[in-house]
Amino acid sequence: MAQLPIEQQILLTIEIVALLALCVRLWSGGLYRTYPYFFGYLILEFAQSLIPVLVPVESNTYRDLFVASEALIVVSYVLVVLELYSKALRDMAGISRVARRFIRTVIVLAILVAMAPFGVEKNTATMTGYVFLFERVVMSALVVFLLLISGFLLYYPVPLGRNAIVYLSGYAVSFLTAATVTLVNNLGYSWNRLLGGANMAIFVGCLMFWLFMLNREGENRRVVVGHQWNPGDEQRLLAQLDAINAILLRSAKK
Amino acid sequence: MMTGEEICVNLHLILPLALVLALLAACFAGLFWRLASRFDAHQCTAEWLSRFSLESYAPMTRLLDKRDLEFLASQTGYRPEIGRRLMAERRKIFVTYLGDLIRDFNQLARVGRLMIVYSREDRHEFARNLWRRQVRFYAAVCSVRLQLALYPLGWPQTDPHPLVAALAAMRSQVLFVASGTGNRLENPLTSS
Numbered sequence: 001m002a003q004l005p006i007e008q009q010i011l012l013t014i015e016i017v018a019l020l021a022l023c024v025r026l027w028s029g030g031l032y033r034t035y036p037y038f039f040g041y042l043i044l045e046f047a048q049s050l051i052p053v054l055v056p057v058e059s060n061t062y063r064d065l066f067v068a069s070e071a072l073i074v075v076s077y078v079l080v081v082l083e084l085y086s087k088a089l090r091d092m093a094g095i096s097r098v099a100r101r102f103i104r105t106v107i108v109l110a111i112l113v114a115m116a117p118f119g120v121e122k123n124t125a126t127m128t129g130y131v132f133l134f135e136r137v138v139m140s141a142l143v144v145f146l147l148l149i150s151g152f153l154l155y156y157p158v159p160l161g162r163n164a165i166v167y168l169s170g171y172a173v174s175f176l177t178a179a180t181v182t183l184v185n186n187l188g189y190s191w192n193r194l195l196g197g198a199n200m201a202i203f204v205g206c207l208m209f210w211l212f213m214l215n216r217e218g219e220n221r222r223v224v225v226g227h228q229w230n231p232g233d234e235q236r237l238l239a240q241l242d243a244i245n246a247i248l249l250r251s252a253k254k
Numbered sequence: 255m256m257t258g259e260e261i262c263v264n265l266h267l268i269l270p271l272a273l274v275l276a277l278l279a280a281c282f283a284g285l286f287w288r289l290a291s292r293f294d295a296h297q298c299t300a301e302w303l304s305r306f307s308l309e310s311y312a313p314m315t316r317l318l319d320k321r322d323l324e325f326l327a328s329q330t331g332y333r334p335e336i337g338r339r340l341m342a343e344r345r346k347i348f349v350t351y352l353g354d355l356i357r358d359f360n361q362l363a364r365v366g367r368l369m370i371v372y373s374r375e376d377r378h379e380f381a382r383n384l385w386r387r388q389v390r391f392y393a394a395v396c397s398v399r400l401q402l403a404l405y406p407l408g409w410p411q412t413d414p415h416p417l418v419a420a421l422a423a424m425r426s427q428v429l430f431v432a433s434g435t436g437n438r439l440e441n442p443l444t445s446s
Binding site: 159172 | 268278364368369373375378
């Protein structure tokens with residue numbers, strides 16, 4: 001770790017502590033059962049963050065371990081996003097076919113958009129270069145996927161718990177940052193210290209956000225009224241929905 | 255130290271990237287802000303639905319009818335500026351009606367989407383029809399707004415009938431789905 005710049009050492013220390021705290025929080029709140037892939041992703045991140053502590057940064061071993069763990073983490077990104085949306089759209093019989101078609105279309109579109117910068121990226125024909133290219137494509141596709149699927153969830157008023165919004169927000173910021181940093185690196189700019197530090201800082205911010213905002217109560221599937229999660233408004237909303245239905249049925253019988 | 259050429263190349267690539275990044279960040283921020291405030295109970299209420307009537311848009315269909323202007327022009331003492339003032343005032347009233355019509359259409363569409371989400375059966379046909387109606391409606395709104403803008407330049411009469419018809423069709427669709435299978439909206443709290 002001593003070979004990392006000083007600001008990255010500090011950020012890495014905070015990151016390790018935050019990851020550990022978040023894992024403990026998910027475990028104690030039982031959320032690891034609800035989001036097993038997210039929990040697995042955090043453990044992978046924790047393991048990767050220990051590599052520079054245990055292995056010299058300039059060594060080939062560090063490079064190999066980092067690249068291997070990075071490939072696993074990138075795969076876990078896909079799994080956590082799919083896990084979140086499968087939970088959000090679970091039991092939504094009314095939009096099941098619409099959602100499936102939309103997701104299929106969005107995946108294809110996201111991959112096509114993500115492959116657009118291929119022509120300008122300069123990667124070495126090494127395992128590290130391929131992994132970074134793979135990472136950039138996957139992160140960019142996930143950003144597009146998140147954007148379009150969030151639009152879908154906005155268009156159809158699918159009830160989302162507070163935790164779902166918190167996860168979404170954290171993923172969006174984290175993926176957008178990682179995709180941008182990887183793209184800039186792949187374009188051949190060697191701004192490692194600046195971009196590496198920025199990426200770490202933003203990731204630590206996301207971890208803090210999840211740490212303070214995720215809890216068991218946030219799992220309740222609620223329709224949010226206004227910007228406040230007010231349990232009293234849920235009963236009123238339920239009554240509204242029933243009243244709407246009654247009026248529609250009455251009007252249809254006329 | 256970078257050369258001038260390197261700085262230009264950097265700006266050529268980094269500036270568009272920064273713009274795209276800023277745009278994406280703004281889109282995400284807007285989306286999540288909206289996601290966190292999804293169902294405004296003051297907007298989509300049963301009281302609104304019980305008060306809703308297509309009859310309130312009947313005056314809209316003849317507000318910009320040129321026959322009124324022709325009649326006025328045939329009266330003694332008529333001056334062109336009277337006609338211009340009359341049509342300008344009527345256009346303002348028409349724009350108010352248009353705003354209300356768009357709001358009511360969006361409300362009905364919102365009710366339709368609520369019915370889809372909380373339905374116990376798959377509603378992909380209704381969802382598709384709802385989407386198509388919305389696209390056609392917004393295209394008609396754009397057309398009417400363009401006609402309205404060109405009206406002072408002598409554009410032929412603005413025709414709001416397609417809009418009112420679209421609103422009527424949307425209402426019929428929502429009523430049809432509500433009555434067709436006795437669809438009862440599912441309790442969102444007990445469904446999880």
